[in-house]
Each structure stands twice: as structure tokens, then as C-alpha cells.
Amino acid sequence: MTPAMTRPGGRSAKVAVAVHAAVVELLAEGAPLTVPQVAARAGVNATSVYRRWGDVAGLLADTALVRFGTSSPVPGTGSLRGDLLAWGAALVEEAGRPEELALLRAAVAAGPADPGAPEGFESACSACLTGRSTQAETILAAAQARGEETPTPTRVLDHLVAPVYLRALFGLPAPSVEVLVELLVERLAAPATARATPGARR
């Protein structure tokens, strides 16, 4: 059983919500993250936290999975450009919030894989991008169903998610989502004739 598979609304789900909130709060405060501190902030027994999440790596991974998997939902504007613009803007806003940025930083600091993490826990790092990849695939599948030309999910990760996250992590100003999306939609997805019209160049 993975921690994310608990029933919504039940006791177990309420504990998860409190624990995830405690992790994010402590990180944003710059407090060192330990299981007893998370348990105290969430108002639950440390024993339950150890049993369910294993350790700090497990806590981080599950928090990142839930936080970055459910936030910034797929917009459904009816066009690839519209969806990428709305979703990209949501990513920029999210990566600029102290709590989400602290969670991203902590996940990066924790490394790609924690050998001490119990089996079944995704590493905090990959957990940050799992939800994003799924959302990108959803946006692209909807565009394809409408008959639109699309870039690959990897292109969306490399040329929309990567600039937004890298600039946030390194303290640079956020990129213009319009410019990033123009590249994905007009230069990578549209047919050559559309790309060659002077109006499409920038």
C-alpha cells in the first residue's frame, strides 16, 4: 500500500492532510525536518508517522507527490495553446510560493534516491515531477483528440517545466510563459508552413 492510496475523508486521510501540511509549514519556516517535529505539528503520534511514512525521506516524497500531483490542475480551455498558457502560469505562481519552493528545495537536497527509504516510497525528487508529467500528458492527449499537432511530453518537461522550476530554484525571475509556450506550440508542434509565416516568428 502506498501512502497516497488512503480513502478520502477517512481518519487516515485526515492524518495525511495534517502531516503533509506540517511538512510544508516546517520547511517554509526553515526548521530542520524530523519525524517528531512533524508529528507534533500535525498533532499525531510520532509512532504512527514512523509506521506509515518510514522516515523523513518518505514524508518528503509523499508530500511532494500529493502537493505537486493535485495542485495546478489541467485547465481544459479547448486549445493546446490555451491549456499550456494556463497551466504554465499556474506552475510559475506555484513555484513562487514560499511553501512550494521550500518543498522543491528540500526534495532536490534529498537527492534522487534515498537508499534508506522503505520500498514502495517514491523518492522526493521524482515525486515532484510525477504529477507534472501526468498533467502534461493529459493536456497533450486532449489536444491530439481535437486533431491538434502536439510536441512530445518530454519537450513540455524540458522547455516549459524545466525553465520555470530551474529559475525558481536558483532565485532568478520567472520566465515569460507566453514565450515558452509559443516555442512549444508554433515551433515544435505546428506544421512547417505555419512556422514559416513571418507573423509566427519572434
Added chain:
Amino acid sequence: MTPAMTRPGGRSAKVAVAVHAAVVELLAEGAPLTVPQVAARAGVNATSVYRRWGDVAGLLADTALVRFGTSSPVPGTGSLRGDLLAWGAALVEEAGRPEELALLRAAVAAGPADPGAPEGFESACSACLTGRSTQAETILAAAQARGEETPTPTRVLDHLVAPVYLRALFGLPAPSVEVLVELLVERLAAPATARATPGARR
């Protein structure tokens, strides 16, 4: 005086080399970074380290500035494509090395700016990208001098450096530098007629 401005070959420069190496080694070992530990590993007095670098944030920033500013030098192949391919491949290799990756992670974890750092010290975060920006500008200026069309330095940061660094930081496989560079050279830099030829599409 910034720490990077010491004369090469002098006593002061030798101390800096030993201290930078100690920082990178300790990070790669996963050891907690403290001034006394860095001093001990480098074989210098902790007092000298405090006086010159201030604290751990100053140590990190100066190490990142030197390490990421002097490594992966600009290749000079005679073409924009050739330079970006060689430089991008060097960035991929570097971001995959345990020492450089540990330094990137530590810089990200340290945040965009440390209010406790003494004035004149660049934050470790921005220091990681300072050298990269300078190198990108050098490559682009050389291409412009040859009469080549070029993307902007920001495009190179967003679409070559960002995917390489983000994937390394989050533990994903490295991107194909050829694919990233094709986008920068053929889709963003070349004139529309070149972009419209079927052979240039992918």
C-alpha cells in the same frame, strides 16, 4: 575584495583551491558542511576561513562561482551548432558527476539569498548560473561575429541549461543535447526559410 579576486599561484590562491576542494569533497560525502570541518579538511585555520568567507553560505557561493565559472570552457569549434553541442555535452557530463551534483544540490538547498551572508558574497544559487550565463554570451557573441543568426542568452539558459540541470537535480536521465541544440539553432535562430525545409523538422 571578493574571494575570487586573489592572485593565482600565491599563498592565498593555494588556500582557496584547498578550501574549494574541501567543500566539494565534504558535500559529495554527504557530510554536514561546517566551517571547522572545511578548515580541517583543507588543512588551514578555521579563523582564516571565517575571516575570508564569513560562513558556510559564503563558502558555498564562492566554491560554486569558481567551480561552475571555470569548468566546461567555451569550445570554439567555429560554428554555433558545434559550440553549443560541445558545451552542452560538457554541462551534461559535469552535472552527472557526484561532486558537481552535490554542489548544485547544496546551492539550491541554501536558497536564493542568505541574509546572513556578508556583503559582497554572491548567493550560492546565483553563483551556479553566473559562469554559465557568461559562457553562453561568449558563444553567442562569437557566432554573431561570424554572421550567424543566434538565439538570445535567455533562450540558451531556458532551453539548454535548464533541461540539463533540472533533470540532473531531480534524478532523471540526461536529455539529448542534439535535440536541445537543434531547437536553439534551427527553430529559434535560423531564418524562416531554413526552418521551413522538411529536412529541418523533427
